[in-house]
Amino acid sequence: DAGVIQSPRHEVTEMGQEVTLRCKPISGHDYLFWYRQTMMRGLELLIYFNNNVPIDDSGMPEDRFSAKMPNASFSTLKIQPSEPRDSAVYFCASSFSRRGNEKLFFGSGTQLSVL
Amino acid sequence: GIQVEQSPPDLILQEGANSTLRCNFSDSVNNLQWFHQNPWGQLINLFYIPSGTKQNGRLSATTVATERYSLLYISSSQTTDSGVYFCAVVTGNQFYFGTGTSLTVIP
Numbered sequence: 665d666a667g668v669i670q671s672p673r674h675e676v677t678e679m680g681q682e683v684t685l686r687c688k689p690i691s692g693h694d695y696l697f698w699y700r701q702t703m704m705r706g707l708e709l710l711i712y713f714n715n716n717v718p719i720d721d722s723g724m725p726e727d728r729f730s731a732k733m734p735n736a737s738f739s740t741l742k743i744q745p746s747e748p749r750d751s752a753v754y755f756c757a758s759s760f761s762r763r764g765n766e767k768l769f770f771g772s773g774t775q776l777s778v779l
Numbered sequence: 780g781i782q783v784e785q786s787p788p789d790l791i792l793q794e795g796a797n798s799t800l801r802c803n804f805s806d807s808v809n810n811l812q813w814f815h816q817n818p819w820g821q822l823i824n825l826f827y828i829p830s831g832t833k834q835n836g837r838l839s840a841t842t843v844a845t846e847r848y849s850l851l852y853i854s855s856s857q858t859t860d861s862g863v864y865f866c867a868v869v870t871g872n873q874f875y876f877g878t879g880t881s882l883t884v885i886p
Contacts, residue, residue, distance in 0.1 A: 695872065707865070707876045714872065753820060761872070766810055768867065768874060770822035 670756050670771035678779050682744040685774045687756030688737055697768070698731055698741050699755040707755075713739065714761070725750075746778045781806045783868055785877035792856050792884050800851040800880045802866035809869045811842050811849050816863040816879070825851070825864075856884045 669688040677683055689696045698710040711721040716733045724731070728747070733739040743750055757770045782805035792798055802811070810829035816822050826833050826840040828849065833840055837856075842849040853860055863879040 697874070706878050709874070712872070719872070755822065757822075766869065767824050767827045768812060768814075769824060770814075773820055773822075775820075 668756055668758050668769050668771035670754075670774055672774060673772060674775045674777075676777045676779065677746055679747055680745040681778075682742065683746045683750075683776060683778075685741040685754050685756075685776070687739045687741070687771060689739070689756070689758030690760075690769055691737070693758035693760045693769075694736075695759045695761055696733060696739050697757040697759075698739070699757065699770075701753045701755060701773075710741070743776075746776075748778045751776055751778050780873070781808065781868060781870055781875045783866060783875050783877040785864075785866060785880050787880060788878070789881045790883070792882065794856060794858060794884055794886050796856050797852070797854045798856060798882070800853070800864050800882075802849040802851070802868075802877055804847050804849075804866075804868045804875075806847070806870065808844070809871070811844075811869070812867050812874075813840055813849070813851050814865045814867065815860075816865065818862055822865075853882075856882075858884045858886055860884050 671686045697712040700708045710723045711731045713733045731741045753773045755773045759768045784803045786801045813825040828840045828842045830842050830844045837854045839852045861884045863881050865879045867874045867876045
């Protein structure tokens, strides 16, 4: 398997623009997580899905953030409108829930810069 | 939520030295995992270790779940070991990450 695939690797946008980040989890994994990493706050969980259903979105900063998982192989994280304070590295990760096989695998991340 | 503390926060080693990183957690967990974030930002899963000891080359990890801690041992460190080491504990289906240990290995 190619691992967790994220796109784009880098995104530079202007304040107020819409940003869409994409993620393809490892085939067969039933959990998908979106994390944000900054120097100040470390790794923060934004939202996670189980079998394509959002389970906990309490980490989503505000209504400007939304996430979807229309099928088992694709998820998006959208920010609209974007603000400079959203600048961070956004990671997608996936895991398999069967006991003993719950290793978490991360994608390469999307470096987002909002000017 | 569960608290995860890692120590030391920063560590500088001469190449070839050994080190021990510690992860303490505040409650019972389903499992624990160690990650390495390399200088390019990539997060790599090193160990899935809910209890006991595992070894992978120069790295080994031990988790004592009853005492709520885990240790990551790095032997004969190399410059490629530099980066940040995170532990993450799992309770329910949630992963809780520590703040990491930043390791710099000097040639």
